[in-house]
Amino acid sequence: MRHFDSLENCDPSHRQANLFSRLPDVLRHAMQAPTYAEHLKGINPPAIVSPATLAQLPVLRKSDLPALQKAKPPFGGFVAAHPGSFGRLFTSPGPIFEPESKQADPWHGARALHAAGFQPGEIVLNTFSYHLVPGGLIFDGAARALGCAVIPAGPGNTDQQLELIETYRPAAYTGTPDFLKILLDAAGKAQRDVSSIKRALVSGAAFPPSLQADIKARGIDAYQAYATADLGVIAYESSARDGLIVNEDLILEIVAPGTGDPVAAGDVGEIVVTSLDPHHPWIRLALGDLTAALPGPSGCGRTNMRIKGWMGRADQATKVKGMFVRPEQIAEIGKRHPELGRLRLVVSRAGESDAMVLKAEAKDDAVLQEAVSITLRTVTKLGGTVELAPLGSLPNDGKVIADERGG
Template sequence: MHAVIDSERTSAGRLDAAETLSRDALAALQLERLRGVLRNAWTNVPWQRERLEAAGLHPEALLQLDQLSALPFTLKTDLRDHYPFGLFARPVEQLARVHASSGTTGKPTVVGYTARDLEHWAALMARSMRAVGVRPGDLVHNAYGYGLFTGGLGAHAGAERLGCPVVPISGGGTERQVALLVDFGARVLCSTPSYALAIAEVAETMGVDPRQAGKLKIGLFGAEPWSAAMRAEIEARLGLTAYDVYGLSEIMGPGVACECACRDGLHGWEDHFLFELIDPETGTPVPDGAAGELVITTLSKQALPMLRYRTRDITRLVTTPCACGRTHLRILRVAGRSDDMLIIRGVNVYPSQIEAVLLTLPALSPHYQLVVERDGKLDRLTVQVEAQPGVAAEGFEALARGAAHHIKSTVGVSTTVEVLTPGTLPRSQGKAVRVRDLRPKAG
């Protein structure tokens, strides 16, 4: 089995053996690795050992993958409750790196990596980049944030592993980003989708047409949900082909899954992760083809083994073969997060649904925010969206009425729409803040 994993180092022009394993061979590898991750958790993480004992899941007695369903889920709050290193399976002195969330909603979630963990991460990110057409020698402009956020260093290591020179510019300084994209001639742009649009907007204000002035061909975008309409907008304005990459720091970082050239779902790398789909309300498995919340178990992580981690991401899974030849299941575009879902007067609404409607209206820009307020006993949703440059202000009111009508007829929720002048809303250098929840906090 280990020879299969080592084959990830093969040349970038063809698929690795690990990417084309049969479904039976993948399942056998997953079972072998799952026993290993359970041993690691049992031996080195007291909290995990208690849970495994209670579920009757001794690592050596594991005979089938579906036995794991007896184990309770791991939640983000579990990481916070054991802050900072209580869920680590290695002492800090044996780690190679530590990352953490911003902690804006409480204690940050802290994750750690051994040197082997970082090797696997770089290999999977390189595999992801190769899947979308990045090749050795391609100049990669990396505008993901560096630091405690996993995006910047994750993409950087993957690009270097693939043999690509990297421009490690991080986020911010957007005018300089535009200048370097033109001057250096990067073929690949890595960033959040919202920041890619910010780059396009600033380029236009500078009188630069990225479609003509640069050499961009591939965009690898992730770290936030984005719609098909957003993809089309980015491609039209930057003149590249946009691909979706998926990851989260609790599991690894970017590179857990990625699209291929077919763009028919993101291949979840099943040799390193076990994927489940559950009903977010009941926690039970959903029927084949149905939408549900993605649950991930790491299969090769040393420092922080995660067992049945609830991602809160809502998606669908596809196991039919992909035209590219890869056999790993595909994760369809994430519709949103279960904890980002808004319930407005009985209607479930994801920000990406509103975004998709707004981007069908040519006079409106992709820059928007959703403001949720309490109106008596009911919630009220206001959509603030900027007009495109050059749209006359006297037409804003009619645009707002039209947008509200489209949202009602498409999404089924009544909203107030405010059309704003271009540049009114804040621009994100990382993950976009799409929802401002102004409702009174409980307690």
């Protein structure tokens, strides 16, 4: 079967219509939780029926969840259901506490494994951690939902894992790309046979081209997935190798860092996700990761939105002269001067002091330059110089604040 189900190659307009027809009920359910009720106060759920109306809702920053959950344990008031109604309860670094729903494949990973070539009846060596964090069970549940048997190995214990591989002969691997290399290197040194592993789905760490080439040279076809402990599998790679395909039942937006404003098509911005799980919905959760959308459908025939993958962090706040400067402040300068294009605040050292230069795309205009300088001081409460640059000259990399002070 080329696709996991008919959703993957449906008409994009049908997908969008389906998602946004379901969104009002999800919003109503979310607003039964006290913190969501306050966060979304004044929102009329039946009116949120399009990307434009969704973009009017406030974002919820993942970086704020630890403090919110500490104030209102365990889930910060964002979950209406009692913790005992869920199947499993996890924590991840932050700490952030996450519940797992009881249905099969609750983190929606089976279609990612299918796109990576995993087949029912195969054995999967799953080396994601099973200890307190959801990673191991995200991919364990996905593989079993696809009809695979799972070796719940977790990371580490390399010698024992090599014995498991030789005994069970798994065809597939799930885990970080780094640990896959560790296993393969250890097998080579110990002259152990791990040749049964022919494919892999990796996540949780960078998978640079050099490591991709190394894994491929060893006869393993490895694919990437972008997943988080809050949402499960968000996007995944297919045989077309042309970006990551957004998972079904998610609405993914790309916004200017520090704002909730969608970027222009193809621009780099922060990933914001709305999930339609009625048991634990996330409404415009800003993940702090950067990406950009790719045009058109995938070459594999899947029609959902494609993204370039992880392109860095959007959380670029930095201290200058003892005061934090944040991306949302730079975005505010842009709002006050709509004639500006991209903005980038470069922080460096001038002698023994911090220095700021705001690079702004605009036509050469001394009056505008002075006005932006005043706004920079007003918004950040710090002095800095403004340099105007030709329109389109600043990099499209999502970087709003560049700290070049080194160590």
